[in-house]
Amino acid sequence: MSKNYVVGFPRIGEQRELKKVLELFWAKKVDFLEVEKVASELKSRHWNYQKDAGIDFIASNDFSLYDNMLDTAVMLGAIPQRFKGLRDEALYFSMARGNAETVAMEMTKWFNTNYHYIVPELSLSDVYALNATKVLDEYKEAKALGIRTKINLIGPITFLGLSKRIDRGETYELFRKILPVYEALLAEIAKLDDEITVQIDEPIFVKDIEPKVLSLIKPCYDALCAVSENIKIIVTTYFEHSKEATKVLVHTPIWGIGLDFLYGQKNLDSLELIAKSGKKLIAGVVDGRNIWKNDIAKTFDFLENITQKIEKENMIVASSCSLLHTPFTLKYEEKMDTEIKNWLSYAVEKLEEISLLCKVFFNEPLTDNDKETLQINKELNRQRQESTRIHNETVQNRVENFTKLERDGTFEERIKIQRVLLGYEDLATTTIGSFPQTPEVRKARADFKKGVITKTVYEREMKNYIDECVTFQEECGLDVLVHGEPERNDMVEYFGEQLDGYGFSQNGWVQSYGSRCVKPPFIYGDISRPKPMTIDWLTYAQSKTDKIMKGMLTGPVTILNWSFVRDDMLRGDVSKQIAVALSDEIDDLQKAGIKMIQVDEAAFKEGYPLREENIEGYEKWAVRDFKISVSTAYKETQIHTHMCYSEFNDIIRTIEAMDADVISIETARSGNELLKVFKEAGYKQEVGPGVYDIHSPRIPSVEEMVEQIQLLLEVLPKEQLWINPDCGLKTRKWEEVKPSLINMVEAVNQIRKTLI
Numbered sequence: 001m002s003k004n005y006v007v008g009f010p011r012i013g014e015q016r017e018l019k020k021v022l023e024l025f026w027a028k029k030v031d032f033l034e035v036e037k038v039a040s041e042l043k044s045r046h047w048n049y050q051k052d053a054g055i056d057f058i059a060s061n062d063f064s065l066y067d068n069m070l071d072t073a074v075m076l077g078a079i080p081q082r083f084k085g086l087r088d089e090a091l092y093f094s095m096a097r098g099n100a101e102t103v104a105m106e107m108t109k110w111f112n113t114n115y116h117y118i119v120p121e122l123s124l125s126d127v128y129a130l131n132a133t134k135v136l137d138e139y140k141e142a143k144a145l146g147i148r149t150k151i152n153l154i155g156p157i158t159f160l161g162l163s164k165r166i167d168r169g170e171t172y173e174l175f176r177k178i179l180p181v182y183e184a185l186l187a188e189i190a191k192l193d194d195e196i197t198v199q200i201d202e203p204i205f206v207k208d209i210e211p212k213v214l215s216l217i218k219p220c221y222d223a224l225c226a227v228s229e230n231i232k233i234i235v236t237t238y239f240e241h242s243k244e245a246t247k248v249l250v251h252t253p254i255w256g257i258g259l260d261f262l263y264g265q266k267n268l269d270s271l272e273l274i275a276k277s278g279k280k281l282i283a284g285v286v287d288g289r290n291i292w293k294n295d296i297a298k299t300f301d302f303l304e305n306i307t308q309k310i311e312k313e314n315m316i317v318a319s320s321c322s323l324l325h326t327p328f329t330l331k332y333e334e335k336m337d338t339e340i341k342n343w344l345s346y347a348v349e350k351l352e353e354i355s356l357l358c359k360v361f362f363n364e365p366l367t368d369n370d371k372e373t374l375q376i377n378k379e380l381n382r383q384r385q386e387s388t389r390i391h392n393e394t395v396q397n398r399v400e401n402f403t404k405l406e407r408d409g410t411f412e413e414r415i416k417i418q419r420v421l422l423g424y425e426d427l428a429t430t431t432i433g434s435f436p437q438t439p440e441v442r443k444a445r446a447d448f449k450k451g452v453i454t455k456t457v458y459e460r461e462m463k464n465y466i467d468e469c470v471t472f473q474e475e476c477g478l479d480v481l482v483h484g485e486p487e488r489n490d491m492v493e494y495f496g497e498q499l500d501g502y503g504f505s506q507n508g509w510v511q512s513y514g515s516r517c518v519k520p521p522f523i524y525g526d527i528s529r530p531k532p533m534t535i536d537w538l539t540y541a542q543s544k545t546d547k548i549m550k551g552m553l554t555g556p557v558t559i560l561n562w563s564f565v566r567d568d569m570l571r572g573d574v575s576k577q578i579a580v581a582l583s584d585e586i587d588d589l590q591k592a593g594i595k596m597i598q599v600d601e602a603a604f605k606e607g608y609p610l611r612e613e614n615i616e617g618y619e620k621w622a623v624r625d626f627k628i629s630v631s632t633a634y635k636e637t638q639i640h641t642h643m644c645y646s647e648f649n650d651i652i653r654t655i656e657a658m659d660a661d662v663i664s665i666e667t668a669r670s671g672n673e674l675l676k677v678f679k680e681a682g683y684k685q686e687v688g689p690g691v692y693d694i695h696s697p698r699i700p701s702v703e704e705m706v707e708q709i710q711l712l713l714e715v716l717p718k719e720q721l722w723i724n725p726d727c728g729l730k731t732r733k734w735e736e737v738k739p740s741l742i743n744m745v746e747a748v749n750q751i752r753k754t755l756i
């Protein structure tokens with residue numbers, strides 16, 4: 001009996017082998033055969049990990065050399081015109097990354113995770129044709145190793161929902177063209193074996209879906225199920241509940257439905273329907289998005305509860321989503337504190353949990369080893385609940401009784417004082433915080449971390465860099481300066497490292513896109529700030545100039561959204577603790593003479609819930625905590641914030657409610673279109689719409705920025721506008737940054753003359 005299930009497995013490799021070989025290949029240091037060799041070693045190793053752990057349903061086609069949406073586009077023959085003529089890996093990687101002649105396809109966030117997929121480009125004139133090679137080969141590859149996999153596919157409705165039309169119109173209009181290709185694919189799959197399971201991922205079902213999309217579900221799955229009797233179809237959803245879609249799916253001939261019970265509590269409402277339909281329930285109960293050890297006893301109770309509605313034999317114990325979103329294995333965490341390490345579980349460890357849970361749930365005989373593991377699991381979960389490393393009463397009391405929820409004075413009152421005191425002109429020029437992270441800066445940081453250079457040497461290097469930044473900014477004539485952030489490896493990690501309650505991994509890499517991985521820090525306990533985090537660098541920088549030095553912090557919501565967060569507390573409560581710690585930092589900064597402070601909320605929008613019904617709740621604590629973090633600011637202290645995106649239509653009121661004096665945003669690529677919402681909303685605070693796109697290596701000319709600023713002035717008055725690039729400059733080179741900023745200041749000077 002097959003009773004346990006893994007939705008998908010990470011593919012980057014426990015030592016990031018895939019990343020490494022891909023990058024060597026792209027640098028032309030190895031050939032494609034080498035990439036294929038590493039890929040097949042990884043696939044085989046990953047299948048074996050799952051097999052050895054006793055996993056029944058192991059996926060194939062969850063592997064990818066870059067991204068599964070891209071694989072699906074290739075499988076369907078959905079190749080944008082500009083790549084025609086290319087073949088095989090040259091085609092594949094050009095679509096993913098562009099080449100000398102052709103720009104890459106767009107990339108965007110996979111639901112509310114930190115994984116990014118390639119956005120397929122579709123048009124009515126496309127001719128789709130099946131290319132089943134990858135799907136079929138991976139199955140055969142596993143079978144040759146003695147493993148009969150379930151085949152993972154991205155479902156047609158999700159594929160369309162996440163694609164874009166380049167010829168205007170709706171992607172769903174192409175449903176009738178796409179469906180036959182999926183049918184043809186299933187017909188090929190059916191030839192592989194007498195009985196075969198296909199997992200069709202339809203995470204789009206967890207969003208608020210429109211009736212017209214809902215109406216595609218039945219025809220889609222009726223048709224796919226009709227292809228072959230050899231195939232059992234499981235439709236899998238994750239990250240939220242999929243109640244509306246489940247209601248339809250139970251009336252199709254699919255074999256099973258995968259639901260996420262960790263991030264989709266409301267899926268519990270669908271149990272009766274599923275029971276009535278007699279379909280299998282693939283119960284996602286082991287967290288595929290977080291790193292905490294499962295509490296097996298608790299999960300067992302949860303599963304038992306489900307059996308009140310669904311018969312045990314129709315249940316399968318599963319991960320909540322693909323384990324792609326968790327790091328690989330704890331095996332290499334050699335430096336981590338043992339107590340904390342004992343609370344964690346990465347992908348490989350989660351396999352053991354799923355397998356053990358399944359044994360317990362289905363009353364299978366337990367080995368002595370199993371019994372011991374269960375005992376330890378219970379003990380460690382108890383320890384975690386009680387540990388003083390986690391629970392800090394002083395912090396809890398302070399945060400609970402924190403009453404200063406917003407700063408003094410209305411915006412109108414504050415801005416009047418600030419403009420007199422700070423004395424900046426209309427169209428004040430500034431930057432977003434970071435300057436190029438040169439190899440020397442990176443090396444100094446790394447050497448200091450490794451103990452190769454002393455603190456004194458390190459600080460001298462950083463200060464030299466700050467000096468250079470200040471000198472350049474003064475020469476260039478910027479109005480408000482920044483210190484350049486050389487001491488920061490990452491805008492979240494830098495703060496995490498200085499906060500109590502934060503942990504770090506050595507090898508906790510998670511794929512972000514293609515070969516890119518991130519290593520998010522994790523919040524395990526109550527958060528507090530043992531000492532100031534940025535004062536020394538900022539006061540040093542301020543001492544080097546008579547101009548205003550803008551202090552730079554990362555906001556509470558962004559810190560939260562880019563970390564793994566403890567699961568024993570509400571996210572909003574964790575965020576409040578971070579906010580209180582930041583409010584102390586702001587107070588210290590202003591007392592040390594810093595007059596302007598930017599609190600970056602780059603990930604504010606990323607944290608938005610997938611469902612409308614949860615938005616109000618999120619906005620409530622997200623805005624509250626931004627305001628708490630700046631609540632200590634005097635009326636005189638000007639608070640800036642920065643957000644890395646440009647579409648504010650839905651959230652303009654929320655942004656306004658955050659009550660920052662100035663917000664810089666990313667509108668450079670859209671003229672002034674996206675700014676209009678600020679005008680329409682009657683937005684009063686000051687705004688710095690990026691006047692050039694820092695994501696491309698080109699140097700914008702004075703003329704084009706003059707034009708851009710004129711466009712901005714058509715929408716907002718000069719008193720309300722700041723002029724800045726659209727994001728931090730750390731990924732750029734000085735050769736690009738210097739002339740770009742010189743041109744930007746020159747553009748402002750030209751405009752100012754015309755305004756007198």
Ligand code: GLN
Pocket residue numbers: 432433434485491552600602642643644727728729730
């Ligand atoms: N202050 C940060 C920087 O300039 C902001 C980064 C971001 O918006 N992602 O690098």
Ligand code: ZN
Pocket residue numbers: 432602642643644645726727728
């Ligand atoms: Zn940004």
